[in-house]
Amino acid sequence: MKMEIKFFDGAMPVSSGNRTVSPIQAEYGKAGAWAEFTGTVRQMEKGEKIPALRYDIYQAMAKKVLTSHIEELAQKYGLLAVRFWHREGLVPVGESSVFIAIAAPHRKEAFAAIAELLDRLKADVPIWKIEADADLPKVEVAEKTPPAPGSMGAVWKVLGERVSMLEDERVPLAQAYHRILQEEVKADVDQPPFDRSAVDGYAIVPGEFPAKFHVIGVVKAGETAARAPGPGEALRIFTGAQVPARGLAIVMQELVKVDGEFIHVEKTQKIGDNVRGRASDAHAGDVLLSAGQKLTALELAILASVGAVNPLVKALPHVAHATTGDEIVSPDATPKPGQIRNSNQILISGLLQSCRVPATNVHQEHWGDDPVHAAARLASEPFAKADVILISGGASVGEHDYTARLLEGAGFELVVRSVNMRPGRPLLIGFRGRQVAFGLPGNPVSHYACFLLFVAQVLERQMTSRPKPWPWPRFCSRKLSQKLICTPNPRPTLCPARQSPQHGAESLIPLRWSNSGSLSALAGANCLIFVPPNTAEIPAGENVRVTFTHPLFIL
Ligand code: AMP
Numbered sequence: 001m002k003m004e005i006k007f008f009d010g011a012m013p014v015s016s017g018n019r020t021v022s023p024i025q026a027e028y029g030k031a032g033a034w035a036e037f038t039g040t041v042r043q044m045e046k047g048e049k050i051p052a053l054r055y056d057i058y059q060a061m062a063k064k065v066l067t068s069h070i071e072e073l074a075q076k077y078g079l080l081a082v083r084f085w086h087r088e089g090l091v092p093v094g095e096s097s098v099f100i101a102i103a104a105p106h107r108k109e110a111f112a113a114i115a116e117l118l119d120r121l122k123a124d125v126p127i128w129k130i131e132a133d134a135d136l137p138k139v140e141v142a143e144k145t146p147p148a149p150g151s152m153g154a155v156w157k158v159l160g161e162r163v164s165m166l167e168d169e170r171v172p173l174a175q176a177y178h179r180i181l182q183e184e185v186k187a188d189v190d191q192p193p194f195d196r197s198a199v200d201g202y203a204i205v206p207g208e209f210p211a212k213f214h215v216i217g218v219v220k221a222g223e224t225a226a227r228a229p230g231p232g233e234a235l236r237i238f239t240g241a242q243v244p245a246r247g248l249a250i251v252m253q254e255l256v257k258v259d260g261e262f263i264h265v266e267k268t269q270k271i272g273d274n275v276r277g278r279a280s281d282a283h284a285g286d287v288l289l290s291a292g293q294k295l296t297a298l299e300l301a302i303l304a305s306v307g308a309v310n311p312l313v314k315a316l317p318h319v320a321h322a323t324t325g326d327e328i329v330s331p332d333a334t335p336k337p338g339q340i341r342n343s344n345q346i347l348i349s350g351l352l353q354s355c356r357v358p359a360t361n362v363h364q365e366h367w368g369d370d371p372v373h374a375a376a377r378l379a380s381e382p383f384a385k386a387d388v389i390l391i392s393g394g395a396s397v398g399e400h401d402y403t404a405r406l407l408e409g410a411g412f413e414l415v416v417r418s419v420n421m422r423p424g425r426p427l428l429i430g431f432r433g434r435q436v437a438f439g440l441p442g443n444p445v446s447h448y449a450c451f452l453l454f455v456a457q458v459l460e461r462q463m464t465s466r467p468k469p470w471p472w473p474r475f476c477s478r479k480l481s482q483k484l485i486c487t488p489n490p491r492p493t494l495c496p497a498r499q500s501p502q503h504g505a506e507s508l509i510p511l512r513w514s515n516s517g518s519l520s521a522l523a524g525a526n527c528l529i530f531v532p533p534n535t536a537e538i539p540a541g542e543n544v545r546v547t548f549t550h551p552l553f554i555l
């Protein structure tokens with residue numbers, strides 16, 4: 001039996017009705033039937049109009065699973081040849097995504113084998129079909145199939161349904177950097193509000209050149225001229241000064257020969273030369289900024305130019321964070337036997353900073369393992385008024401792990417108690433009114449992964465109030481630069497990795513970590529690679545799914 005499995009990043013060499021497939025008699029002499037199937041992207045998917053579909057493929061695994069299916073089908077139907085082609089990446093509506101051709105002794109077997117292969121393809125081959133959203137850059141994806149219970153998708157879904165938006169507030173311009181504008185901002189007056197000189201020079205009425213002009217006065221920026229120059233007259237004028245009348249040209253001083261009270265101009269000048277006309281930038285009432293825009297330095301400058309000194313922006317979340325554990329000591333202490341330094345406190349503080357939560361909005365303390373003390377602290381003001389509460393450690397079900405009981409005792413409804421991922425399984429998420437509380441597993445790698453996958457997503461949503469497709473984090477397809485080795489696990493694994501530009505291309509290096517306590521493995525990490533369940537190895541060059549988890553993507 002002859003078998004060919006190929007993936008194409010781009011158009012396939014054959015489309016429905018185009019017979020570039022080798023004639024069956026020549027290639028497979030004994031075959032009585034050659035059946036072809038071409039799958040084409042439809043405009044409507046689940047009742048919604050879509051511009052394209054996106055296919056993410058784990059090529060090595062897909063090939064392995066397909067090979068075993070095809071071998072089984074070949075046995076069952078006596079197939080002589082199977083050609084399986086599949087597109088990868090974005091496939092626009094109307095284009096073919098999959099092509100299958102089967103040679104069999106008779107048509108009955110050929111048709112049956114195609115039908116069965118298509119069914120099997122849907123069931124367990126790691127080729128993901130994702131509806132591409134027209135508004136999103138190519139790398140962003142939005143899966144619409146319902147998430148499995150306890151999966152990461154299920155957590156994002158519940159967060160999407162439950163996380164409250166923050167209020168809007170007015171802040172002085174100096175505090176508005178990187179905030180999200182919540183109102184439309186219009187030009188209050190014409191911009192510029194009057195005709196301005198663009199250069200240092202002389203205002204004249206243009207006529208015949210070369211010509212001589214009598215200098216009748218001077219106007220500087222911020223002043224108004226006593227009168228406009230008439231024919232044969234010139235007004236000394238400086239950059240930014242108001243041009244006193246229409247019908248003038250400003251001659252650059254470099255083009256002028258000064259002779260006492262007179263100037264000589266050789267070169268021809270035209271009306272309007274070097275004049276920045278009133279409203280040439282914007283008219284009063286023009287919309288300069290829209291709601292939802294991020295305020296970088298440039299947008300702040302625009303706000304200043306129209307006098308919008310207290311823009312309406314999204315409020316920033318208040319975050320209260322407690323570390324737990326009697327074994328934890330301050331980083332400046334020398335740990336006694338059995339003790340370890342508190343690294344999660346500064347880890348969370350840094351992650352919050354990279355999410356642009358200002359230090360003034362962050363409260364951190366250490367609780368130890370006494371649940372009575374913890375309950376009292378949870379009731380204290382910083383935790384009572386926080387939008388987001390983070391409790392590090394004690395999220396599991398050990399005797400000293402009190403976070404779940406603590407949160408429930410304080411009136412939080414726990415909607416997540418564990419998530420099917422590695423690291424980070426014992427993740428707690430609870431809601432009390434507009435507050436969301438996370439119980440994060442104490443190990444540093446779990447902390448990093450859970451923060452980036454869930455906490456950062458919540459902060460982003462609160463700060464931007466942007467509607468997001470779920471699952472929230474953006475998984476992108478990227479080529480592995482080095483082999484990824486993993487201890488196979490029935491849970492999906494999130495492997496810390498470093499993505500960086502190298503020789504004009506991106507390099508993606510998985511970082512070595514042995515367990516969720518390997519803090520040192522995190523040095524240099526800026527993303528997580530999604531490793532499917534039970535994977536021991538993914539070869540270099542393979543496309544993997546990467547979440548852009550580094551909070552730089554936020555805001
Ligand atoms: P726990 O989730 O409380 O069971 O903690 C799991 C592991 O993480 C234990 O080995 C803890 O010692 C460690 N751990 C907990 N909190 C911290 C912290 N703040 N800094 C560093 N390691 C921690």
Ligand code: MG
Binds near residue numbers: 325393394400
């Ligand atoms: Mg603990």
